[in-house]
Structures are given as C-alpha cells and as structure tokens.
Amino acid sequence: MMTPRNTQPTKDFIKIIPLGGLGEVGRNMMVLEHRNDIVIVDTGLGFPEENMPGVDFVIPNVNYLKNKLRNIRGIVFTHGHYDHIGALPYLIEKLGNPPLFASNLTAGIIRKRHEDFENLPRLKLKVIKKGDVVRLGVFSFEFFKQAHTIADNMGLFIETPVGNIVHTSDFKFDETPMYDEPTDFNKLKELSQRGVHLLMSDSTGAEEEGHSLSEKAIFENLEKIFIQRKNSRIIAATFASLINRIQQLITLSEKYGRKVIIEGHTMRMNIEISKKLGYVKAKKGTFIRSDQVNNYPDEKITIICTGAQGEEKATLMKIITKEHRYIRIHKNDTIIFSSSVIPGNERSVQMLKDNLLKQGAKVYHYKMMDIHASGHGRKEELGQMIEIMRPKFFLPIHGQYSMMAAHKELAIEKGIPENNIVVAENGDCVRLYKDKIELEKQYTNVEVVMIDGLGSESLQDVVIRDRQTLAKEGIFVIITIVDKNTGKVKNSPDIISRGFVYLRESKDLLKESRKITIHTIEKYTLSGKVVNWAYLKNNIKNNLEKFLYSKTGRKPVIIPVIIEV
Numbered sequence: 001m002m003t004p005r006n007t008q009p010t011k012d013f014i015k016i017i018p019l020g021g022l023g024e025v026g027r028n029m030m031v032l033e034h035r036n037d038i039v040i041v042d043t044g045l046g047f048p049e050e051n052m053p054g055v056d057f058v059i060p061n062v063n064y065l066k067n068k069l070r071n072i073r074g075i076v077f078t079h080g081h082y083d084h085i086g087a088l089p090y091l092i093e094k095l096g097n098p099p100l101f102a103s104n105l106t107a108g109i110i111r112k113r114h115e116d117f118e119n120l121p122r123l124k125l126k127v128i129k130k131g132d133v134v135r136l137g138v139f140s141f142e143f144f145k146q147a148h149t150i151a152d153n154m155g156l157f158i159e160t161p162v163g164n165i166v167h168t169s170d171f172k173f174d175e176t177p178m179y180d181e182p183t184d185f186n187k188l189k190e191l192s193q194r195g196v197h198l199l200m201s202d203s204t205g206a207e208e209e210g211h212s213l214s215e216k217a218i219f220e221n222l223e224k225i226f227i228q229r230k231n232s233r234i235i236a237a238t239f240a241s242l243i244n245r246i247q248q249l250i251t252l253s254e255k256y257g258r259k260v261i262i263e264g265h266t267m268r269m270n271i272e273i274s275k276k277l278g279y280v281k282a283k284k285g286t287f288i289r290s291d292q293v294n295n296y297p298d299e300k301i302t303i304i305c306t307g308a309q310g311e312e313k314a315t316l317m318k319i320i321t322k323e324h325r326y327i328r329i330h331k332n333d334t335i336i337f338s339s340s341v342i343p344g345n346e347r348s349v350q351m352l353k354d355n356l357l358k359q360g361a362k363v364y365h366y367k368m369m370d371i372h373a374s375g376h377g378r379k380e381e382l383g384q385m386i387e388i389m390r391p392k393f394f395l396p397i398h399g400q401y402s403m404m405a406a407h408k409e410l411a412i413e414k415g416i417p418e419n420n421i422v423v424a425e426n427g428d429c430v431r432l433y434k435d436k437i438e439l440e441k442q443y444t445n446v447e448v449v450m451i452d453g454l455g456s457e458s459l460q461d462v463v464i465r466d467r468q469t470l471a472k473e474g475i476f477v478i479i480t481i482v483d484k485n486t487g488k489v490k491n492s493p494d495i496i497s498r499g500f501v502y503l504r505e506s507k508d509l510l511k512e513s514r515k516i517t518i519h520t521i522e523k524y525t526l527s528g529k530v531v532n533w534a535y536l537k538n539n540i541k542n543n544l545e546k547f548l549y550s551k552t553g554r555k556p557v558i559i560p561v562i563i564e565v
Contacts, residue, residue: 014160016200016395016430019446020044020060023401023425025204026083029060030397034161037137038068040075040095041156041167045086047309047345048450057451059087062094064444069096073136078169079153080106081241082266089117090451100125101134103143103152108273109241130154144191146171147183149215149242149375151279162434163197166389170202170398172377173384176216179247179279185388192389198432199391203399204376206407211380213373219248221370222336226252229334229362233298234258236336237308237316238372240266243274245338245372246304250282253302259288263315263327264306290326298330308339310348320355331360338372379410386414393437394421395430474499476548476556478517478540484564487525489518500556509551516543517560533562 014034021028027046032039045057065072075098078084085102088110100123102110107127114123128134130145140159147153148170156167175182205212226234236249246267253260260282262268274280293301307316318324335356341349353363366372376398377385386394394416396407404423411421422439424430429443477496482489493514501509520540524531540560549555 011433012161014162014165014432016424016432017064017443018397018424018426018428019062019064019444020046020426021083021398022404022428025399027058027060027087028084028398029062029087030167031065032139032158032160032165033071034138036071037073037139038065038071039073039136039139039141040065040098042078042084043075043087043091044081044083045451046083057086058448059090059451061446061449062091064446065095072096072098073139074099074101074134076134076136076141076156077102077106077110077154078156078167079103079148079150080109081150081170081239084170085110085113089114089120090449092120092123097121097124101128101141102126103128103130103154105150105152105243105274105277105279106154108277109270112269112273128154144187145181145184147174147177147180148172149244149373151180151243151274157191157194160197160432162432163392164195165198165200165432166191166196166391167397168199168201168385170204170375171381171385172205172212172373172375173381174212174214176214177244178215178219179244180215188385188388196389196391197434198393198395198437199386199389200395200397201382201385201407202376203382203396203403203407205374205378206382206396206399206403206410208374208378209380210378212376212378213370215244215248215373217370218245218338218373219252222248222338223252223255225334225336225364225371226256230256231299232332232334232362233301233303233330234334234336235303235305235316235319235361236338237305238338239308240264240270240306242339243270243279246271247274247280249302249304249338250280250286254283254286258300258302259292259296260286261288261290261293261301261303261327262305263290263303263324267304267306267315290324293326298333303327307352308337308349309341309345310352316352320352320359329356329359329361333361335361335363336371337363337365340366340372340374379406382407383410383414386411386416391416392420393432395437396421396423401425473554474501474556475559476500476513476544477559477561478513478544479561479563480517480521481563481565482521482525487522487531489521490565493517497556500554501552509548512547513544516540516547521562537562 017031019029028042028044030041045059048058104127107125128143130143132143134141138161142157143154146155146169153169155169158165173183238245250260262271271280305315307314319327356363394411396404408421408423412418422430422437427442427444427446429440431438475498478493480489480493495510517540520543524536537560541558544558
C-alpha cells in the first residue's frame, strides 16, 4: 500500500551562509538564499596566518556556489575596504560575472583594482546611493548610510519572504566625524518601525567597553603631534583604504606648511580615485613625488604611506631597510602609526617600532595617545543598535568567535531571548523562518583559499606544506649521473644542502647518503629490466629520508636528480 504523499507545504525559510568573516577578522562574504534566488553580500580578502609562508592573502572558498551560478542575482557591497571587496578579481569569473551594486567610492575602488587584472571580463557594476532600493529576485535591498572610517559605507535593509533583515555593515556611532556625515539616528529608527525580523550586526568591537572615539578627537590629537614635532619630518603609516584619516593628515600638512608624499601603490590608487570623485580635497601644489623629498627641509615634509602592520612589501618596511629608492629614516623623524594592530601582526609591528627607534626616530602609536579610532562600535554602540532595531532574532557577524560570543551576551542583556540568537561560523547555515531561527553546523566546506601574487589560481595545500617543511627542515638535493649504456653510476653524486646541514661538518653523513643513492640506483639499472625513473627516484627519496631522519631527527625536502649520459 502506498504511503499518502504529504501535501503540507514546507515552512518557508531563508538560508544565510557565511563563507568568510565569521570566526575571523576580515575575508567577509555572506550568501543569502531563498529557493532559486541567491544574493551575495561582500567578497573580501583576509591576512595570511603565520603558518602560511609566502602567501599574500586569503580569500573565501566559493565551492558551495559552483553549481548554483544561474541562481546568483547579484553581489551587494557595503563599503570599499579590502576585507569587503578585495577578493572580487579572484572570484568574479567563478561566480559567473553577476551584476554588482556599490556606492560611488566603493565602485570607484572596485573599478580601479579591476584594471590590475587585464584578462577579466568587464564588470556589470551599478552605482547606488543612500535611499536607493534594488530588487534582486525575492530580495529587496535598501541602502542606508553608516558611519565608519571610509566614505559611502552602507548598511542594508533587506526585505525577504520571511521578514525584514538589517545588515549593519561595519559601523560606529559618530556624531562628529571628519569629512563625512554623522550617524543618522532618525533613519535607523524609521527602519526599526518597519519591523526588524533579524539583526545581523558587526561584532568587531563587542569585547571593548564604552563608546568608540570620534574622528574629531583623533584629528585634534594628530594636530598636537604636528605642533610638538614642528621641526621634524612626519611619516604617517596607516591602512591604504583609510581615506578619512589620510584626508586629516593632508589637511594638517597644509595648515602647517608641509608638502605631502603619498607612498604605496594601493594608497596612491585610492587617493587618486578619491580625489577624482571629490572625497579627498587638497590645494594645488600640496602633493609632491618621492624623488623630490630632498628638495625641501624636513620640517616641510609629510610622508603618508602603507606598512603600519609590518608587511614585508609595504612602503614603511622598504624605508626602514633602506630598500626605498629615495626615502631614508632621518634621526629625529616623527613616525605616526595611525592604525590599530590586526591580531596576529603584533610581533611584526613591534619589530618595526624597535627598528625605527634604533635609527633615532620618535614613534607615536595608539597605545600612547588617541591617534587611531576604530571604525567599529564598542559595547555601548552595539547595545544601542540592538535597542533601536528591536529585532526578533539576532545574528552577530564580523569578528573572532570570542567577539561574536560577547555580542550574544550583550543581546541577551538587551532582552533578546537566547533561543532567538545564533552564533555561526564560516561554512554554517543559518535557517531563518518566520517563527524561529536554526543553525546547521559545517553545512559547506570553506577551507581557506590562499593567493600568491596576482595569480588567479589559489595555492594548493601541498605547496604550503612544502614551504613549511623548507622553512623548518631545509632541502637536500642529490644529483647522480648514470651511464645509459651500462646502467652504472659515473663519478660520485653531487649534494646540495640548504637549511639542513652544513656540508663541511657532515662528511660522514654525506658519504653514506651517496652510498645509499648509488646502491638504490644500480640495484635497478643493473637488473636488466626497463627502468621506471619516477619509481626509482621515489625509492631514493624514501631510503634517504629514513637514513637522514635516523641520523639527524629531521626530514628535509629531498630531491633526487638522475642524469643519463
């Protein structure tokens, strides 16, 4: 007897799948899915971890979307920081080159960055402004302005079949920003009155007590340095996308009669775009080239550059190591680190400061005085956002797990039932219904994708493992010449060792390694059988690996080379 078919309709729900940014700082990317409609919010990159030698940055894994490209209605961007837009060139083709929606400055930065990738398709990019509404499948996105450390940052009010969702973007409540609009509390309250089913809120500052600093306070403290250090050259390092802070430094330089040099490819690119679009203003003659630095006395120069995180290839590191073509550290230079330290970069930044101090520079950083304000609201602001929006359900986003857990506790304090709160991580699936919210753990694979240089192909794990082994254990190359007629080894094999053993002090080890190699080769070449050279090299590698480990306790990368003559 056949079982009657269930005619009850399935309860409608929205899938929210973070592919990056939850459980980490950066690499932000989120998928919203309802049946056959998918919208993506942001495609950001992240910093590599210490166990990723040679990796420039990491990007989201989009394998989940590989067979769903026809369902992608578009990508919506919140703002122009690289942890929200930087992965786009590496993902645009994998995502089927869908329509893109971004504010004016964000769109400008996206277009300029796209120029570095000549083989990519033309972008379908539409510029939006605050108040605009975009319909993408069943989703309707309304863009509203949020204060941050870059202009044109947009929060998202999203109408869906199960209820309204608010995505805060990165935000802070700043009523006295510099060169930007203050937080529009009336707009936030108006959105709340429409009914907020789910609030997805930035968690980066959730472990920090109090209220974030206003950019006005930062400007006032930066001005104190310009006054106190009026007789020295000023070198300010910050993020390339921190347009607002760069404008403050330009304004102060003009006020105190200084010329400005912008150094760092990405920073110059961002300033060029921002000037063109009217987000950065400077008097004629303010900017000079780096090759003109010695044409002016030190007290007339401000250098604004990248490298505040201790990055090896950034401008500040090149200046310190004397690799920069024109700029050197002068005794009595004033160095301003106008940025906080990203978790994981503490050691690199400390070494940078120490090196600068050894060269006679005076160093200022955010722990000494308030010369950097985070663009992320602290507990007071995050709690206020929850109070304004009065959501039924809550999903903390953007940040390490501890940050999101702290945000959850804050939401409970503000009256949201614990059962209505989900703390998700990358790869999880949040199912949002009209009457409940559920979490499906490890819903999709989000194994990190590593990028090396401008190549569009991601690095494979085996490459990273080899790099880690090379860094820890070194390399051992043995080159053997074999007579192709007799199969006998000619002469003694040559050995090259880097980072493993010092050859002059390891004669017995090398002698035995040569014997093992010759014996392994001739065992096969003199047998009269057709030699499989790949198989033979693998045997040499295995035999040497066992021997070298027994003598040294280490496992270098072993490369056998056989040359037939």
